[in-house]
Amino acid sequence: MAQRVFVTGIGIICAIGKNAGEALSSLQAARSGISHITILDTVHRGELPAGEIKMTNEQLAALAGVTDMEMQTRTSLLGLIAAGEALESACIDPKNNDFRTGVISASTVGGMDKTEINFRNYHLGPPYNNFILTHDCGDSTEKIAVQLGFRDMVSTISTACSSSANSIMFAARLIKHGILDRALAGGTDALSKFTLNGFNTLMILDKQPCRPFDKSRVGLNLGEGAAYLVLESEKALGNRIPLAELTGYANANDAYHQTASSPDGYGPYLSMSQALQASGLHPGEISYINAHGTGTDNNDLTEGIAIEKIFGNNIPPISSTKPYTGHTLGAAGAVEAVISILSINHQTIFPNLHYREKMDELSFEPVREVLKGKELRHVLSNSFGFGGNDSTLILSSC
Amino acid sequence: MEAYIRGIGNISPQATFDNGVFLEEIREYRSARLQAIEPDYKQYIKPIQLRRMSRLLRMGVTSAGICLHDAGIEKPGAIITGTGLGMMEETEKFLNGIFDNGERLLNPTAFIQSTHNTVGAHIAVMLNCNHYNLTYVHGPVSFENALLDSLMWLAEKPDDKVLTGGVEELTESHFIITDSIHFWKKGGISNLDLLKDKNPGTIAGEGAAFFLLSKQEDPGNYAIIKGLSTRFNPGKDHIAVRYTEEFLASHNLGMDDIDLMLLGLNGDPVSDETYRPLLQHLEGKTPGAYFKHLCGEHYLASSFALWLAARIVKSQAIPAAVMLNPGQAPGKINRILIYNHYQNIHHSLMLVTSC
Amino acid sequence: MQELTEKLKKEIIEVLNLEDVSPEDIDADASLFGEGLGLDSIDALELIVLLEKNYGIKIEDPKEGRKIFASVRTMAEYILEHQKK
Numbered sequence: 001m002a003q004r005v006f007v008t009g010i011g012i013i014c015a016i017g018k019n020a021g022e023a024l025s026s027l028q029a030a031r032s033g034i035s036h037i038t039i040l041d042t043v044h045r046g047e048l049p050a051g052e053i054k055m056t057n058e059q060l061a062a063l064a065g066v067t068d069m070e071m072q073t074r075t076s077l078l079g080l081i082a083a084g085e086a087l088e089s090a091c092i093d094p095k096n097n098d099f100r101t102g103v104i105s106a107s108t109v110g111g112m113d114k115t116e117i118n119f120r121n122y123h124l125g126p127p128y129n130n131f132i133l134t135h136d137c138g139d140s141t142e143k144i145a146v147q148l149g150f151r152d153m154v155s156t157i158s159t160a161c162s163s164s165a166n167s168i169m170f171a172a173r174l175i176k177h178g179i180l181d182r183a184l185a186g187g188t189d190a191l192s193k194f195t196l197n198g199f200n201t202l203m204i205l206d207k208q209p210c211r212p213f214d215k216s217r218v219g220l221n222l223g224e225g226a227a228y229l230v231l232e233s234e235k236a237l238g239n240r241i242p243l244a245e246l247t248g249y250a251n252a253n254d255a256y257h258q259t260a261s262s263p264d265g266y267g268p269y270l271s272m273s274q275a276l277q278a279s280g281l282h283p284g285e286i287s288y289i290n291a292h293g294t295g296t297d298n299n300d301l302t303e304g305i306a307i308e309k310i311f312g313n314n315i316p317p318i319s320s321t322k323p324y325t326g327h328t329l330g331a332a333g334a335v336e337a338v339i340s341i342l343s344i345n346h347q348t349i350f351p352n353l354h355y356r357e358k359m360d361e362l363s364f365e366p367v368r369e370v371l372k373g374k375e376l377r378h379v380l381s382n383s384f385g386f387g388g389n390d391s392t393l394i395l396s397s398c
Numbered sequence: 399m400e401a402y403i404r405g406i407g408n409i410s411p412q413a414t415f416d417n418g419v420f421l422e423e424i425r426e427y428r429s430a431r432l433q434a435i436e437p438d439y440k441q442y443i444k445p446i447q448l449r450r451m452s453r454l455l456r457m458g459v460t461s462a463g464i465c466l467h468d469a470g471i472e473k474p475g476a477i478i479t480g481t482g483l484g485m486m487e488e489t490e491k492f493l494n495g496i497f498d499n500g501e502r503l504l505n506p507t508a509f510i511q512s513t514h515n516t517v518g519a520h521i522a523v524m525l526n527c528n529h530y531n532l533t534y535v536h537g538p539v540s541f542e543n544a545l546l547d548s549l550m551w552l553a554e555k556p557d558d559k560v561l562t563g564g565v566e567e568l569t570e571s572h573f574i575i576t577d578s579i580h581f582w583k584k585g586g587i588s589n590l591d592l593l594k595d596k597n598p599g600t601i602a603g604e605g606a607a608f609f610l611l612s613k614q615e616d617p618g619n620y621a622i623i624k625g626l627s628t629r630f631n632p633g634k635d636h637i638a639v640r641y642t643e644e645f646l647a648s649h650n651l652g653m654d655d656i657d658l659m660l661l662g663l664n665g666d667p668v669s670d671e672t673y674r675p676l677l678q679h680l681e682g683k684t685p686g687a688y689f690k691h692l693c694g695e696h697y698l699a700s701s702f703a704l705w706l707a708a709r710i711v712k713s714q715a716i717p718a719a720v721m722l723n724p725g726q727a728p729g730k731i732n733r734i735l736i737y738n739h740y741q742n743i744h745h746s747l748m749l750v751t752s753c
Numbered sequence: 754m755q756e757l758t759e760k761l762k763k764e765i766i767e768v769l770n771l772e773d774v775s776p777e778d779i780d781a782d783a784s785l786f787g788e789g790l791g792l793d794s795i796d797a798l799e800l801i802v803l804l805e806k807n808y809g810i811k812i813e814d815p816k817e818g819r820k821i822f823a824s825v826r827t828m829a830e831y832i833l834e835h836q837k838k
Contacts, residue, residue, distance in 0.1 A: 138536035156536040158514035198509035203815040253522040253531040387519025449770040506798040
């Protein structure tokens with residue numbers, strides 16, 4: 001159980017770039033990916049902005065190296081692209097028989113993007129009814145495993161907006177238990193009418209670009225994307241140089257309400273403090289917090305209260321990177337883990353865009369400018385979800 | 399990794415929610431759709447909570463409640479749930495709303511309760527349980543994933559108790575949709591004649607089964623989960639016998655050490671072909687049993703199988719209806735091996751032994 | 754007013770699935786949230802949909818809901834004040 005878990009590869013596609021290099025450029029230039037919706041077919045175009053990837057499914061398929069579109073959802077295409085990049089960046093061959101490999105993914109809507117187009121036409125037969133079988137959240141996971149050659153295990157997690165933080169945590173535990181040596185861990189979620197309308201009924205979508213931790217914040221912007229990490233045991237790592245080490249993680253439940261967080265942020269408090277405990281770090285050793293920071297009234301307040309409770313008067317630099325990517329739901333934990341690793345590797349904290357005025361209830365303000373040349377030893381990344389599913393990851397430099 | 403099963407709760411197409419009886423009467427269905435026999439939920443859930451709950455949510459939290467009550471536990475150290483399709487009723491309701499109302503005037507409740515983690519999250523709220531909480535959604539291995547996580551959790555925290563289970567519902571419209579792509583048998587086939595019918599397809603089911611797992615010895619324990627294995631996409635060359643023997647060897651056991659083999663036969667000739675070499679291998683040596691005629695085929699069917707194995711081991715009684723050859727029932731039942739597969743893509747093995 | 758409050762009671766029971774509650778059980782002046790009927794923020798969102806669907810009144814800020822839905826009477830008053838139909 002004392003096994004260490006290293007990150008050797010990262011891959012990402014989201015509104016600010018179709019790979020880690022593009023995402024990094026956008027982050028360094030403080031360039032948001034929030035825009036009017038032009039790809040998703042919805043009546044809310046022009047009304048609700050989102051972190052939409054400006055590529056059609058056909059363009060995504062070309063990028064993913066997929067020729068047969070018959071059974072491909074946008075969710076699986078995004079997943080294939082990010083997973084392929086992660087694998088390439090890790091320089092490993094998953095077919096190497098010396099190591100047990102698996103794909104541990106996450107999604108909240110699975111193949112909903114195709115279900116919502118086709119489900120009233122299933123009775124017409126092919127090609128509509130091909131998408132009956134791509135609805136499952138596990139569909140994209142299996143496509144990734146088969147295309148990239150991961151064999152020994154597939155698993156998919158869905159805990160709303162914390163899904164892929166949990167898939168990273170589960171993958172790490174599988175490695176620590178010696179069940180896997182190498183795992184591709186992350187998540188994928190395409191923008192869909194289902195989620196856009198769903199969050200709209202909750203009245204927590206901002207019609208402007210979101211502004212987490214701002215006094216005037218009114219809600220979030222949805223996004224879409226996929227991100228994966230290649231996690232490896234010490235043995236599988238050998239003498240290669242990792243990008244980062246996953247030093248801590250925790251999962252707790254707020255157990256308060258299906259959608260609202262407890263007033264004192266107890267779940268977030270538990271997940272952060274338990275992740276610190278797991279890593280053996282003191283709060284003072286955290287160099288930067290990549291907050292969940294959705295921009296909703298409720299989240300930012302309760303997350304902020306929990307952060308204050310743990311860090312007291314010594315709060316590290318904080319930013320939410322959702323104003324760049326939008327809230328990518330099941331992919332968010334992995335998207336932000338990749339951004340945290342980019343922060344560590346490039347010694348840069350990316351600012352909390354659109355922030356203007358301090359919240360009355362909190363003592364701290366988020367980072368407002370690009371901060372370069374900071375040695376980031378340990379980064380804490382939060383992901384909180386409906387149903388009180390709260391998770392925290394701690395990534396450390398190597 | 400292993401754990402005791404300390405408590406159980408099971409709502410299925412058979413009368414299984416009462417832990418005081420064990421398959422005394424078998425429910426016969428004359429259609430390819432087996433629906434859960436549900437308890438009176440008002441006895442388990444407060445009206446203010448019940449009013450918003452979909453059918454699967456009611457099934458899930460009630461089954462979990464029965465399980466915790468059975469184990470005498472108020473608050474587990476972790477809640478780990480599996481569901482394949484998740485909250486289909488609410489998902490369909492919200493999707494239909496999007497179509498019928500042109501993306502306007504939609505009800506938030508259906509959306510909120512459509513998320514896959516709804517059951518696990520509700521259990522946490524009802525128990526005020528702040529601990530580890532996870533939902534696995536990988537189709538036919540959702541339960542195996544949840545069980546693996548539970549065993550890992552207990553290896554990390556041996557003093558904890560873990561509530562784990564699987565929930566799956568079959569809505570009317572999903573039955574019709576999957577029927578249109580030939581999942582299910584036609585005509586008024588009886589579930590009790592499932593293996594006699596040689597036509598393609600199987601019968602559909604649903605259910606919610608929960609287990610309270612612990613590392614502590616207790617006279618109330620049902621059984622021990624000794625081992626668990628899954629195999630993904632092994633290809634056409636996959637041989638069930640070799641997979642089984644390798645798994646048993648990893649537990650220092652051979653086929654002869656197994657008292658009962660519980661198989662996921664579902665009546666579909668192509669699917670059942672996978673088990674045939676294993677059945678031939680067992681013939682005359684190890685008694686075989688099956689369970690999908692009782693619960694129907696669904697993503698979480700292996701959770702029903704684990705429930706069945708736990709009840710058999712604890713009671714040392716095998717309902718005649720589950721035996722492939724009723725005359726071959728074993729005397730003492732110390733070890734049950736469950737083999738299930740889904741469309742030859744996902745295979746799983748669970749080893750259950752007496753305490 | 755009396756007519757509207759009675760109608761609202763029936764609509765609230767239906768929309769919120771208050772199976773065991775009858776219109777007579779709801780006091781027009783009693784609190785709907787917290788101690789009263791025990792409704793929560795999700796119910797408030799459902800009532801916002803109800804106002805728009807049945808009365809053509811659109812509420813943009815969910816925080817307004819808490820005041821409007823304090824009781825059946827405050828809800829009726831708000832409707833009478835804002836209804837355009």
